[in-house]
Amino acid sequence: MRHIISILIENEAGALSRVAGLFSARAYNIESLTVAPTEDPTLSRMTIVTEGTDRIVEQIIKQLNKLIDVVKLLDLSEGPHIEREMMLIKVKAATMAQREDVKRLSDIFRGNIIDVTPTTFTIELTGSGQKIDSFIEALAEHKIIETVRSGVSGIGRGEKSLQV
Amino acid sequence: MELSGAEILVRSLKDEGVEFLFGYPGGSVLHIYDALYRQDDVKHILVRHEQAATHAADGYARATGKPGVVLVTSGPGVTNAVTGIATAHMDSIPMVVITGQVPSAVIGSDAFQEVDAVGITRPCVKHNFLVKDVTKLAETIKKAFYVATTGRPGPVVIDVPKDMTDPTIKIPYHYPDKVTMRSYQPTIKGHSGQIKRAVDLLLTAKKPMIYSGGGVVLGNASEELRTFVRHLGYPITQTLMGLGSYPASDPQSLGMLGMHGTYEANMAMHDCDVLIAIGARFDDRVTGKIAEFCPDAKIIHIDIDPSSISKTITVDIPIVGEVSGVLQEMNHLLVTGKKEPKKKALAEWWKTINAWRATNCMNYDRSSEHIKPQRAIEIVHEITGGDAYITSDVGQHQMWAAQYYGFEKPNRWINSGGLGTMGFGLPAAMGVQLAYPEATVACVTGEGSIQMCIQELSTCLQYGLPIKIIALNNRYLGMVRQWQEFFYENRYSSSYMESLPDFVKLAESYGHVGIRIEDPKDLQAELERGFAMKDRLVFFDIVTDQTENVYPMIRAGKAHNEMHLSPYGGELPQDPQRELS
Ligand SMILES: Cc1cc2nc3c(=O)[nH]c(=O)nc-3n(C[C@H](O)[C@H](O)[C@H](O)COP(=O)(O)OP(=O)(O)OC[C@H]3O[C@@H](n4cnc5c(N)ncnc54)[C@H](O)[C@@H]3O)c2cc1C
Ligand SMILES: Cc1ncc(C[n+]2csc(CCOP(=O)(O)OP(=O)(O)O)c2C)c(N)n1
Ligand SMILES: [Mg+2]
Numbered sequence: 247m248r249h250i251i252s253i254l255i256e257n258e259a260g261a262l263s264r265v266a267g268l269f270s271a272r273a274y275n276i277e278s279l280t281v282a283p284t285e286d287p288t289l290s291r292m293t294i295v296t297e298g299t300d301r302i303v304e305q306i307i308k309q310l311n312k313l314i315d316v317v318k319l320l321d322l323s324e325g326p327h328i329e330r331e332m333m334l335i336k337v338k339a340a341t342m343a344q345r346e347d348v349k350r351l352s353d354i355f356r357g358n359i360i361d362v363t364p365t366t367f368t369i370e371l372t373g374s375g376q377k378i379d380s381f382i383e384a385l386a387e388h389k390i391i392e393t394v395r396s397g398v399s400g401i402g403r404g405e406k407s408l409q410v
Numbered sequence: 411m412e413l414s415g416a417e418i419l420v421r422s423l424k425d426e427g428v429e430f431l432f433g434y435p436g437g438s439v440l441h442i443y444d445a446l447y448r449q450d451d452v453k454h455i456l457v458r459h460e461q462a463a464t465h466a467a468d469g470y471a472r473a474t475g476k477p478g479v480v481l482v483t484s485g486p487g488v489t490n491a492v493t494g495i496a497t498a499h500m501d502s503i504p505m506v507v508i509t510g511q512v513p514s515a516v517i518g519s520d521a522f523q524e525v526d527a528v529g530i531t532r533p534c535v536k537h538n539f540l541v542k543d544v545t546k547l548a549e550t551i552k553k554a555f556y557v558a559t560t561g562r563p564g565p566v567v568i569d570v571p572k573d574m575t576d577p578t579i580k581i582p583y584h585y586p587d588k589v590t591m592r593s594y595q596p597t598i599k600g601h602s603g604q605i606k607r608a609v610d611l612l613l614t615a616k617k618p619m620i621y622s623g624g625g626v627v628l629g630n631a632s633e634e635l636r637t638f639v640r641h642l643g644y645p646i647t648q649t650l651m652g653l654g655s656y657p658a659s660d661p662q663s664l665g666m667l668g669m670h671g672t673y674e675a676n677m678a679m680h681d682c683d684v685l686i687a688i689g690a691r692f693d694d695r696v697t698g699k700i701a702e703f704c705p706d707a708k709i710i711h712i713d714i715d716p717s718s719i720s721k722t723i724t725v726d727i728p729i730v731g732e733v734s735g736v737l738q739e740m741n742h743l744l745v746t747g748k749k750e751p752k753k754k755a756l757a758e759w760w761k762t763i764n765a766w767r768a769t770n771c772m773n774y775d776r777s778s779e780h781i782k783p784q785r786a787i788e789i790v791h792e793i794t795g796g797d798a799y800i801t802s803d804v805g806q807h808q809m810w811a812a813q814y815y816g817f818e819k820p821n822r823w824i825n826s827g828g829l830g831t832m833g834f835g836l837p838a839a840m841g842v843q844l845a846y847p848e849a850t851v852a853c854v855t856g857e858g859s860i861q862m863c864i865q866e867l868s869t870c871l872q873y874g875l876p877i878k879i880i881a882l883n884n885r886y887l888g889m890v891r892q893w894q895e896f897f898y899e900n901r902y903s904s905s906y907m908e909s910l911p912d913f914v915k916l917a918e919s920y921g922h923v924g925i926r927i928e929d930p931k932d933l934q935a936e937l938e939r940g941f942a943m944k945d946r947l948v949f950f951d952i953v954t955d956q957t958e959n960v961y962p963m964i965r966a967g968k969a970h971n972e973m974h975l976s977p978y979g980g981e982l983p984q985d986p987q988r989e990l991s
Contacts, residue, residue, distance in 0.1 A: 255593075256593055259540065259542075260528060260529075260532075260540070263529070263532065264532060267532055267533060271533050301720070301724070304720065305717065305721060308716045308717035309717050311716070311717075312715070312716075312717050314536070314537040314557060314591070314593060314594050315537075315593055316593060317592055317593040410592060
């Protein structure tokens with residue numbers, strides 16, 4: 247099963263490599279990993295999307311908890327949660343027909359066109375990974391020049407939170 | 411008090427109670443060596459190779475329970491130390507390794523003798539630190555000792571750039587009494603509800619089994635274990651790492667289990683209905699084929715590290731906690747509770763076990779014209795009254811030491827189990843002998859392994875360490891040869907050792923005593939003669955039977971009831987499982 251694991255980790259040099267190194271050393275899957283500072287400058291927040299059997303995911307969580315720099319950890323997939331990913335995508339839009347169709351699709355998916363040239367549109371789209379996949383699929387007949395995905399960020403719904 | 415970084419480092423070690431620092435100098439640590447020169451609280455032991463520094467510190471830690479401490483220079487000093495750090499990591503040994511680093515300003519520029527020490531050691535340490543601010547040095551050292559010695563112990567590396575030890579920069583010194591880390595709170599106390607459930611389950615057992623490991627030694631819980639086992643009257647088997655935490659001579663002890671475990675221990679594991687694992691981690695050398703591990707058993711597991719639990723074998727009652735506390739609580743419940751072990755079923759179980767035992771699986775050819783390695787170990791036991799510290803290298807000799815010495819006390823059996831590092835034995839013995847100058851310390855080794863850290867004979871001379879080296883010289887990388895005999899149709903590819911040195915002359919050239927023993931008739935007298943030289947290092951070059959194998963043996967990936975047994979054992983009580991003999 248796919249799991250989204252949120253981690254609060256000491257904002258120290260090398261913290262990221264401890265997590266990344268753990269996944270490669272123990273041959274765990276890693277679909278995406280995002281990391282950025284939080285409102286507390288001593289802490290970073292990481293979101294890891296991984297996949298594995300229950301036994302493997304249990305080990306992943308235990309091994310992550312064992313890292314000395316990990317302050318707290320939550321498996322978001324265990325409860326209701328919100329998952330978002332951001333994508334920047336540059337699409338060929340040279341003819342009138344192309345420009346109209348791309349604009350229409352972007353509107354349907356609630357994307358924002360954030361850069362325009364005579365031959366390209368760059369669209370910003372936020373949503374679940376699935377929505378982003380669908381948007382890319384919808385653009386199939388157009389020429390995609392570049393996609394940049396942020397990787398998943400996640401947060402628990404309601405009262406549930408990950409804090410120290 | 412104002413001190414330089416180098417002085418702070420040395421003073422912190424003193425305030426931490428460090429007796430010995432095992433190390434080797436070089437450019438990036440010269441400020442520290444200068445600070446060491448100007449004090450005599452922390453004794454520096456100059457080894458001959460950084461690998462030996464780590465093994466010596468490790469041996470010291472295993473024998474005393476106190477953390478071992480190492481100092482090496484940047485670059486090759488660090489890379490040489492990695493094998494010893496990984497060895498300690500696999501066996502959960504508390505150790506603090508201080509590595510020199512190039513000055514902060516040139517880190518990352520491929521400076522002379524620069525390696526990414528934090529990066530290289532990351533996968534084989536419990537934690538590591540790079541010191542970036544000299545005002546945090548003392549606190550970092552405190553944290554390193556705290557992390558290394560609490561929870562599941564392990565090695566911690568502190569990488570110290572040269573400018574952090576600059577003798578011209580003096581700052582106030584304060585060594586903290588304790589530190590807290592919000593990201594590190596080792597769980598100590600087991601959950602009482604789980605403990606009660608475990609005791610209830612244990613008392614329902616008809617064919618119970620206790621399987622204990624290195625965690626009992628590390629957690630200093632040997633007394634509690636003895637009380638627990640004796641109260642229940644259940645059989646106990648121990649892993650290679652647990653030997654000594656329960657006395658080998660006790661009738662309830664079935665000896666070691668696993669790949670080279672006894673017939674009775676492995677058969678009892680296979681047939682038991684309730685298993686309690688105590689500070690053991692279900693290593694693959696123990697479990698054999700996972701799918702057939704204790705097929706009928708409900709399993710209880712006590713371990714301080716949650717990630718050891720249900721890693722390879724799913725357990726029914728996990729208890730995360732310090733083994734001594736958990737066992738104390740269990741012992742209390744057993745003594746105060748109304749329920750008793752099932753006497754009748756237990757008597758039946760012991761009958762079955764005793765029939766397995768009667769096969770005498772550890773017997774060997776006692777009338778051979780060659781020296782049998784097993785006999786050499788038995789004699790060492792007799793001479794030392796079973797009370798020596800025995801370190802070992804890796805190979806057949808290691809298994810014979812484990813099987814035939816008969817350890818009665820914890821912390822006496824010092825070997826590399828998890829990583830299986832050849833070269834460990836001699837330097838580890840140095841650490842033990844320094845800790846206990848009066849004790850008898852013997853290193854059981856092979857002619858292959860001893861050559862991996864033989865240079866330490868020089869260190870032994872310098873510090874007057876009267877270690878007894880028992881080299882079981884079979885002219886083979888014996889453990890490799892055994893696998894080739896069993897699984898590669900006797901194709902002995904690169905396992906024969908040619909051009910061996912004359913070990914007697916070698917020992918003598920290092921200023922020690924060498925004794926070569928070739929005839930079984932001389933074995934006892936020559937060992938006695940050597941052991942009587944209390945203040946000398948004696949190198950026994952014992953020429954043993956080249957074809958001897960370690961029995962019993964379970965092939966990797968086979969189940970506990972599928973063992974290769976020695977041809978010298980007795981009859982098996984039920985259908986013979988002898989595949990090869
Ligand atoms: C050539 C060779 C052959 C081998 N053959 C065998 C064999 O036949 N049989 C065998 O048993 N081994 C054998 N080994 C060793 C094997 O590889 C493992 O090292 C060993 O089985 C592990 O022992 P252990 O389970 O006791 O764990 P250890 O590595 O000693 O780990 C200790 C466990 O206890 C936990 N712990 C630590 N401190 C505490 C505490 N205070 N409280 C609670 N828990 C704690 C730790 O978290 C860990 O899970 C062999 C090794 C070699 C090199
Ligand atoms: C550093 C290292 N390299 C290789 C091995 C693989 N290995 C395990 S046992 C063994 C043979 C050891 O030979 P020796 O020391 O003579 O002991 P014997 O088995 O003959 O008693 C080897 C090569 C190892 N464990 N460690
Ligand atoms: Mg040999």
